[in-house]
Amino acid sequence: MRRLFLRQLRTRRRSRKISTTWSRNSSRSPKKNLRGCANRPYGTTIRVSPVQPISSACILNVNDGHRADLPPKIAIIGIGHEACGDDAVGRAVAERIRRSVSADVTVFDVxxxxxxxxxxxxxxxxxxxxxxxxxxxxxxxxxRIDLLTETxxxxxxxxxxxxxxxxxxxxLGRILNRLPRQLILFGIAGERFEAGAPLSSSVAAAVHEVCRRIESEIAAIVR
Known part of the structure; x- marks a missing residue:
């Protein structure tokens, strides 16, 4: 009886050892999937980072600086000083058009x-x-002046x-080769540029029309 018990105990231990060895070997030598690529070992955790959006400005072509298959990246740049009368009209246009353009258009205030x-x-x-x-x-x-082709x-x-x-x-940008593919200036004739003066009525009235024209320019570019 004692011999039979010891024989069964040795059999169980041998069975556990074989099972453990097979499990370790199977993880060291992973099978290949249908595409011929080795699968991850069993029990391995794969951490996947969140997908980050890629801006079209980050993908450049070495030939001309822009990928033809990407949507155009458009920047609206308002220049001016708020404390110098009509000189602030560029900033006024930038502030107004910021509310109406799509997220693909970036508005800058210089x-x-x-x-x-x-x-x-x-x-x-x-x-x-x-x-x-x-x-x-x-x-x-x-x-309206095309700064790349007109004076x-x-x-x-x-x-x-x-x-x-x-x-x-x-x-300077032409010399340094740092110009966009298209560069348009909307210039608004000012009347007074004294420090502390507000926008003149005629210049303030032109803000709406300039915004309308810029929206038309954008529509023509993305068409």
Missing amino acids: RGNPATLLDVWKDVTCAIVVDAVRTDAESGTIY LPPDVQPTSSHGFGVVSVVE
């Missing part, structure tokens, strides 16, 4: 030196710049309160 534009528009497909201009035309007159009329000059004009920034 208050200081326009040289920062080189960083703002370096990865965009189209940049639309809004700024006050000094001209002999009636206050509130709107100019400003002789009587139209961007306001000088920024210290560095938009045209000068474009020329």
